Amino acid sequence: MTLLKFNQPKTYGNILDDVFAAQPWNKLFKDEVLSSDFFSTYPPVNIHETKDGYNIDLVVPGHDKADFKLNVEKNTLSISAEKKIETHSEDEKQLRREFGFRAFKRSFSLAENVDAENINAKYENGILKVTLPKKEKQPEETKQIVVS
Incomplete structure (x- = not known):
C-alpha cells in the first residue's frame, strides 16, 4: 500500500x-x-427565576401554537415543535427551495419546588413563554413526643 x-x-x-x-x-x-x-x-433559551416561579423563553419564530408539544415526565419538561410546509402550485415553477421542515426538542430538569400541575405556556411574536410556578411551602408539622 x-x-x-x-x-x-x-x-x-x-x-x-x-x-x-x-x-x-x-x-x-x-x-x-x-x-x-x-x-x-436548538432554539436559544432564557431562564429567569422570580419569587413566584421560573420563566422559560424560547425564540422559535415561524411556528403556530398548534405546532408545540409540552410534556412533563419524571421531573423533566420536554418542549418540542414540528412544522411541515407543503405547498405545491401548478402555476409556479419552483427554482429553489431551502425550507419546508422545522423541528426541535429541548428538555429541562425541574426543581423539586416546581408545581408541575400548573405549568402554562403562551406563544406570541415568535417567543414561546413557559411559566413554571413554585409550590407553596408546606409548614413543617410539629410532633409532640410523649416520654413514657
Missing part, C-alpha cells in the same frame, strides 16, 4: 487554518454553532 501526501505551499489562510484547527473548541464552534441548522435544532 502506498500513501501519498501532497504539501501545499503555505499561505496566510493555510497558516491560520492550521493554528485554529488545533484548538478543540474550534471543532465545536465550526461544526455545531456555525452550522446553518444550529438555531433551528
Whole structure:
C-alpha cells in the first residue's frame, strides 16, 4: 500500500487554518454553532427565576401554537415543535427551495419546588413563554413526643 501526501505551499489562510484547527473548541464552534441548522435544532433559551416561579423563553419564530408539544415526565419538561410546509402550485415553477421542515426538542430538569400541575405556556411574536410556578411551602408539622 502506498500513501501519498501532497504539501501545499503555505499561505496566510493555510497558516491560520492550521493554528485554529488545533484548538478543540474550534471543532465545536465550526461544526455545531456555525452550522446553518444550529438555531433551528436548538432554539436559544432564557431562564429567569422570580419569587413566584421560573420563566422559560424560547425564540422559535415561524411556528403556530398548534405546532408545540409540552410534556412533563419524571421531573423533566420536554418542549418540542414540528412544522411541515407543503405547498405545491401548478402555476409556479419552483427554482429553489431551502425550507419546508422545522423541528426541535429541548428538555429541562425541574426543581423539586416546581408545581408541575400548573405549568402554562403562551406563544406570541415568535417567543414561546413557559411559566413554571413554585409550590407553596408546606409548614413543617410539629410532633409532640410523649416520654413514657
